[in-house]
Amino acid sequence: MGAMSGGAFAPAEGGGAIPAVERSAVRKVAWRLLPFLVLCYFVSYLDRVNVGFAGPAMRSDLSLSATAFGTAAGIFFLAYFVFEVPSNLALHRFGARRWIARIMVSWGLLSGAQAFVVGETSFNVVRVLLGAAEAGFFPGVIFYLTLWFPSRYRGRIVGWFMFAIPFSSALGSPVSGYLLNMDGVWGLHGWQWMFIIEAIPALLLAVGVLAYLTDRPGEAHWLTAEEKRWLDDTLREEERQREAVRRYEWWQTLLNVRVIGYGFVYLGLVSPLYTLGFFQPQIIKAIGEVGNVQLGFLNAFPYAVGAVTMVLWGFFSDRIGERKWTTAFAAACATAGLLIAAGNDGLVPKLLGLALASFGIFAALPVFWSLPTAFLSGTAAAAGIAWINSVGNLGGYFGPQVFGIIKDRSGGGDYYGLLFMAALPIMSIVLIVLLDRGRATAARPIAAE
Template sequence: MSAVERSTMRKVAWRLLPFLIVCYFISYLDRVNVGFAGPAMRADLGLSATAFGTAAGIFFLAYFAFEVPSNLALNRFGARMWIARIMITWGILSGAQAFVTGPTSFNIVRVLLGAAEAGFFPGVIFYLTLWFPSAYRGRIIGWFMFAIPFSSALGSPVSGYLLNMDGIWGLHGWQWMFIIEAIPAVLMTGGVLWYLTDRPSEATWLTTEEKTWLQNRLAEEERAREAVVTFKWWETLVNPKVIGYGLVYLGLVSPLYTLGFFQPQIIKALGDLSNVQVGFLNAFPYAVGAVTMVLWGFFSDKVKERKWTTIFAAACATAGLLIAASNDGLVLKLVGLALASYGIFAALPIFWSLPTAMLSGVAAAAGIAWINSVGNLGGYFGPQVFGIIKDRTGGDYYGLLFMAALPILSIVLVLILDRKPAASSQAAAAE
């Protein structure tokens, strides 16, 4: 590694990653804190598990519809302006969840929240491809997605304490939780406008030599990708391989969001636990996932391998969910949930190294958004199916078994999609 590469990538990583991690931390917490509010909301609003799972997951239908247009707008207007727009609208609507009065208003707010937040995650993934060469993406996306388990690990006990504000100024604790946790998103809007830089050519914080090296490296990789295959943005929407990667992502996202929405309720049912105790216990699997996500991304970059590192992690997710389904004791249940958390979170950043190795330019903006859209449909169907099964069986056993089957879908599809491109994926990782 040359001195200019080392200095450039160090500056880019320290400039962009901590800020984007904070933004995604806020985003993900605002997306899934509804799961922690679930037990109290269901009691106060008279919601069944099916109604709650449907409302929690309906967010992703709007997310699906607006994802690609949002990412194309980000490519057109720049990350700084568009991410700021996303943050202020989702912050306002996340806080509005405090004022729902039943299933109808809950569904409406969740739909609007999904439309508002659409494009943030795939937009940042696309944004990172404008700054980081392929060889860095496993660890970089891992660090960025570190915000998912970290937000749940830290946010769970915080949410537990906020739920204890029940009765202050006539509001329920879950209402205070939504209001207080929405404020950072609104405040960060100004930070995005002031801090982010759209492209390397505009980076005044890089030297001329560093900008030249980074632009040349990224342009060289783009030419190499386009020499193999070139997509128009709309062609990515019907490309079988892109759709296949979307289904791989669905197999990982479905259990991710189902646990995000229902895991506090699963833990609560294990004994006479307070909100704060549930918060800390709920944080444990996410803490495991946060650490292993970053370490597994580093390992994947080091060995220059994407396919089998993704498959192994997905297999661990299935094993963990099977353990959680088969045990009703607190310790073994948490061990299973922690292993599932490791598998899901370790697989996610490495998975994204696969499609970004074949997409570039505006096709990357559309393709990444489309993969994320298809995958995030699992955020709708997963919680809904789990809620239906829970209502009909009175427990979590069959719902967790269903979730355990979904990462197997991801494994099969990765084996199919990456039969020939395995070598090229490794080569892309080594570039």
């Protein structure tokens, strides 16, 4: 998080100086909230996708086909879809601290329960319950960040928060590999130990959420009166400007064409994200015989690339004050990387293709979220962000399921499945261009301060 200490919030060379109160307020909020929220999302995402790393052993021990595994892994997102908007409205009503803590306790318990599934049916049931339990966490935090950071900082701020996705996979893959080697300890499979041990941090962090988070700037004892006033005035003025264009009620966002369109933009990015999260270990393992630990490090490489580039791309987007084309370019890189991975069977070119795809997906995500939060506010923002996330995360259901079906029907290879995944970011590019044609999609550049 070192970039937050100076360069990330300083003006570009040659730009005007940022007022001292703005500099100190944004830096304090970033240091106070982001490391803890990144840690929470790290645990959340790891608990959501560690099933992918458990996949080869689970499929063998429970006699699951690729289709059955992909369906169970992705069915999480159907429940997620149903409960996302109600959960985010509850967060707006009850406050972030209490609601996020509730989410973390329930998902921790159900994530650990995956250790005790015995077949396809119980696997599906636990994944559905896990999706319902975790619904609202990610869009809730995105909405929460809009209560603390002006729009011109959100590309990098969301980038730092979503840094937890590739970081959890990069670090979590080797850790999961070691845990899988606990096979036979106390009569449990290694994948059972992995689910149990990796569920514990969520329960511990839930206590930290209640003790540490602050719902709104006005309640922040760790800010000076001047810093609170600057944040409140700045965020209130941004909300006034948005509502001067149009004020949305929360239910109107569910029918808004632009909001729904953004949901499908997000689906085009999320589908390959989760499909690779669930199947990438199997794709790599199919190249040659590798041990669990070696597989963990190989699987971590594309995510390490994504972790670094995600933050840098969000920073770049903020500096130039542009959202649409920076999102579209990153999505194009995702397609190119998936095509390279599909067309090569060697370990090195396959990993390089997956790394380029990882760059494209993870670079696009934080910049994308700056688009809808630029015109939604209040309960409309809570509902709209959740609705976009709900529609987009349906890709987490259909993507792995379709990939599993294609894999089974094509003799077990990944060529056609990766081609299908490569087409989805193209849909995102087309929609971004159409949805924001003639609209102002730029944030005020940091350098203009």
